Amino acid sequence: MSERRALDLYRVMRLIRDFEDRVEQLHRTGRLRGSFHSSVGQESSAAGICANLKPADVVTSTHRGHGHALAKGVPPRLIMAELFAKGAGTSGGRGGSMHLHHRESGFLGQNAIVGGGMPWAAGAAWARRHLGSDRDIGVSFVGDGAFGQGVFYETFRLAALWHSPCLFVCENNELAHSMPSTALVGEPGSIAAAVAGLGIRATYVDGRDVMEVFDVAKALIANVRNGEPAFLECKVFRVKAHSLSDPDYRYREQDAGEQWLSANDPLRILRERLDAEHGTELDKIDNDVTAEIAAAVAWAESQEEPDRASVEDSSLC
Amino acid sequence: MADLKYAEAVRAALRDEMRADSGVVLFGEEIGKLGGVFTVTQGLQAEFGEDRVLDAPISEAAMIGWAVGAATEGLKPVVEIMFMDFVTVAMDQIVNAASKLAFMSGYQYQVPLVVRMPYGGGTYHGPQHSQSLETWFAHVPGLAVYCPSTSSDAYWLLRLAIQNPEPVIFLESKALYFNESGPISERPDDRQALKCRLVRKGSHVTVVTSGRMVSRCEAAAATLSSSGIECEILDVRSLWPLDMETIAESVERTGKLAIVHEAVEFCGWGSEVAAWIAQNRMFHLDGPVTRIGSARSPIGFSKVLEDATIPTVERIEATISDLAAF
Numbered sequence: 307m308s309e310r311r312a313l314d315l316y317r318v319m320r321l322i323r324d325f326e327d328r329v330e331q332l333h334r335t336g337r338l339r340g341s342f343h344s345s346v347g348q349e350s351s352a353a354g355i356c357a358n359l360k361p362a363d364v365v366t367s368t369h370r371g372h373g374h375a376l377a378k379g380v381p382p383r384l385i386m387a388e389l390f391a392k393g394a395g396t397s398g399g400r401g402g403s404m405h406l407h408h409r410e411s412g413f414l415g416q417n418a419i420v421g422g423g424m425p426w427a428a429g430a431a432w433a434r435r436h437l438g439s440d441r442d443i444g445v446s447f448v449g450d451g452a453f454g455q456g457v458f459y460e461t462f463r464l465a466a467l468w469h470s471p472c473l474f475v476c477e478n479n480e481l482a483h484s485m486p487s488t489a490l491v492g493e494p495g496s497i498a499a500a501v502a503g504l505g506i507r508a509t510y511v512d513g514r515d516v517m518e519v520f521d522v523a524k525a526l527i528a529n530v531r532n533g534e535p536a537f538l539e540c541k542v543f544r545v546k547a548h549s550l551s552d553p554d555y556r557y558r559e560q561d562a563g564e565q566w567l568s569a570n571d572p573l574r575i576l577r578e579r580l581d582a583e584h585g586t587e588l589d590k591i592d593n594d595v596t597a598e599i600a601a602a603v604a605w606a607e608s609q610e611e612p613d614r615a616s617v618e619d620s621s622l623c
Numbered sequence: 624m625a626d627l628k629y630a631e632a633v634r635a636a637l638r639d640e641m642r643a644d645s646g647v648v649l650f651g652e653e654i655g656k657l658g659g660v661f662t663v664t665q666g667l668q669a670e671f672g673e674d675r676v677l678d679a680p681i682s683e684a685a686m687i688g689w690a691v692g693a694a695t696e697g698l699k700p701v702v703e704i705m706f707m708d709f710v711t712v713a714m715d716q717i718v719n720a721a722s723k724l725a726f727m728s729g730y731q732y733q734v735p736l737v738v739r740m741p742y743g744g745g746t747y748h749g750p751q752h753s754q755s756l757e758t759w760f761a762h763v764p765g766l767a768v769y770c771p772s773t774s775s776d777a778y779w780l781l782r783l784a785i786q787n788p789e790p791v792i793f794l795e796s797k798a799l800y801f802n803e804s805g806p807i808s809e810r811p812d813d814r815q816a817l818k819c820r821l822v823r824k825g826s827h828v829t830v831v832t833s834g835r836m837v838s839r840c841e842a843a844a845a846t847l848s849s850s851g852i853e854c855e856i857l858d859v860r861s862l863w864p865l866d867m868e869t870i871a872e873s874v875e876r877t878g879k880l881a882i883v884h885e886a887v888e889f890c891g892w893g894s895e896v897a898a899w900i901a902q903n904r905m906f907h908l909d910g911p912v913t914r915i916g917s918a919r920s921p922i923g924f925s926k927v928l929e930d931a932t933i934p935t936v937e938r939i940e941a942t943i944s945d946l947a948a949f
Binding site: 364366395396397398400401405407408409414415417419422424425426427428429430431432433434436437444456457460461463464467468470 | 646648674677679680682684685686688689690691692693694695696697698712715716719720724726727728729731732
C-alpha cells in the first residue's frame with residue numbers, strides 16, 4: 307500500500323472519529339435533538355472499503371451511518387446541517403441522523419430498518435448494469451443484527467440469481483443493541499461462514515487493521531466489478547452505547563468501549579505505524595479535520611429551519 | 624380495438640409501456656415462462672427477454688427492495704405480488720422504503736415503482752388468498768392506490784401508474800380477470816383518469832363503490848329502479864388521490880350516500896368517505912351515511928361463507944332500499 311493511501315485512510319478515520327465525538331458532545335449539551343448512533347470503533351470498515359470505490363458506485367447504510375456517508379464523500383457540513391434538522395441539510399431536515407442520502411456522492415443512503423438497505427444496493431447496482439454501465443457496483447453496509455432478518459437471506463439469493471455486482475459488508479460490532487453476536491451467530495467469522503453456505507463468495511477480516519480491510523475489500527471488489535455479489539464480515543467494535551441515550555451499562559461493563567479502545571483502537575494503530583515518518587503530516591491532518599468540523603458545525607447551526615409549508619397538504623385530491 | 628378481458632387489458636398495458644419505454648422491467652414469481660398464475664404476463668418474457676421480465680424466487684421483501692433500488696436509478700419496475708395477501712411479508716419495503724425514500728432523501732431520489740396485486744374473493748382460494756387490504760395502503764403517505772374495475776380503466780390506469788414518478792399500488796380484482804370484458808377507450812386526459820367514473824345516473828341515492836362491487840351495485844340498482852329508487856353509481860378509480868369532489872357533488876343532489884366495498888367494513892376506506900361527507904356536507908344529507916362492506920371475518924373457502932362475508936347483490940339492494948326509504 308502506498309503511503310499516500312495510508313494517509314488518506316488516516317484522514318477519513320480521523321474525520322469520522324472526530325465527527326462522531328463532536329455529535330456526541332452536541333447531543334449531550336442539548337444542541338442536537340433526536341436519536342444518534344455513534345460509529346466510533348467502526349471507522350476502519352467505512353474508510354477501508356469506501357477507499358476502493360468510485361464516486362459513481364452506490365452505497366447504502368444503516369441507522370449507524372454517519373461514517374459511511376463521510377467515507378463516501380458526502381460533505382460534512384451538509385451532514386451536520388441535517389443533524390441540526392436544518393433546511394440546508396442533505397434531506398432538508400426531513401431525514402435526520404438515520405436518513406442521510408446524497409445522490410451526488412453516490413450515497414443512496416441509510417435505511418434505519420435493519421437489513422433494509424441490502425436489496426436497495428443490490429437492485430441499484432443491477433440497474434446500473436441493466437442501463438449499460440460495465441463497472442459501477444453497489445456496496446451495502448449492515449450490522450450483525452441484520453443476521454436476524456429475513457431480507458438478509460433473500461437478498462443474497464436474489465443477488466446471486468440475478469447477478470448483481472454488489473458487495474455486502476456486515477460490520478460485526480459484537481452487539482445487536484444488547485444481543486451479543488456470539489449468542490445470535492457465534493464467534494467472529496461465523497457470519498461469513500453462514501453466508502458462504504448460501505453460495506456467496508464470503509470473507510472475514512479483522513477491522514483493527516484498516517490497511518488489511520482495504521486490501522481484502524480491494525480483492526473482493528475486483529470480483530464484484532466483474533458482475534457477481536460478494537460478502538465481507540468486518541470485525542469492529544461498538545465503542546459507544548447503541549444510541550447516545552441508550553443505558554448500555556445495564557447489559558455490559560460501563561467502560562467496555564474505553565477498554566476496547568485502549569488496546570485495539572484502529573486509529574491509534576494506524577497512527578503508530580505512520581508516526582515515525584509522517585508525524586508532521588498526521589498532525590496537519592488532525593488540525594485540518596478539527597477545523598473542518600468546527601466550520602461544519604458553525605455553518606450548520608447558522609442555517610434556516612425547514613419550511614413548514616414543505617409538509618404536503620393532506621387534502622384528498 | 625376488439626373487446627379485451629380485464630386480464631388481457633392489464634397485459635396489453637404492460638406490453639405497450641414496455642414497447643414505449645425500455646426502462647420498464649417486470650419482477651415477479653412465475654411471471655416468465657408460466658406467464659403469471661392469472662396469465663397476465665403471458666408472452667412478455669418471449670417478447671422482451673429475460674433481462675426485462677425476471678422470474679423471482681419467493682422473496683417478496685427482497686424483490687420489492689430491489690425494485691426500489693432499481694427505481695432510484697431511473698428504471699420503472701413493475702412488481703407482481705401473486706396474491707395481495709402475500710404482500711404482508713414485504714410491507715417494510717413498501718411502507719418504510721418505497722413510500723418514504725423520496726421524502727426522506729429531500730427528493731434527491733424518486734421511486735417510480737408499481738406493485739400489482741390481484742385481490743379480493745370470487746375465486747374460492749380461502750382466507751389467505753382472498754383479502755381486500757387496500758385501505759392499509761391508502762393510509763400511508765407517499766403511496767397512490769389505483770383500483771380499476773373495467774378493462775379500459777385497467778389498461779389506462781396501469782399505463783398512468785407506470786409513468787407516475789411516485790410508487791403506485793395497483794389493485795387488480797381476481798374476480799374480474801376473466802369475467803369483465805370491454806373495449807379500450809381513447810386515451811383519457813391524465814387529470815380525468817383518476818376521477819370517479821359515473822356508472823349510472825340517478826337522483827335518489829349516491830352509491831360509491833369500486834372493483835368487482837361495481838357490477839353488484841349495478842345489479843342491485845337495476846332491481847331498485849323497478850321499484851322507483853334511482854341510484855347514482857360512482858366507481859372510485861383511485862383511493863389516493865381520492866376524488867371527493869365528484870362524490871360530494873353527487874351527494875349534494877341525492878342527499879343520500881352508500882359506500883360499498885369488498886374490504887372489511889370496520890375501518891375500511893368507506894369509513895373515510897363517510898366521515899368526510901359527514902364533516903363537509905352534513906346539511907345536504909337526508910339520511911344516515913351507510914357503509915356496506917365485508918363482515919369482520921376471514922374469507923371462508925365455502926361459497927356459502929364467502930357470500931355471508933362479502934357484500935352480495937341482495938345485501939346491497941336491501942340496505943340501499945332501507946336508506947332510500949329513510
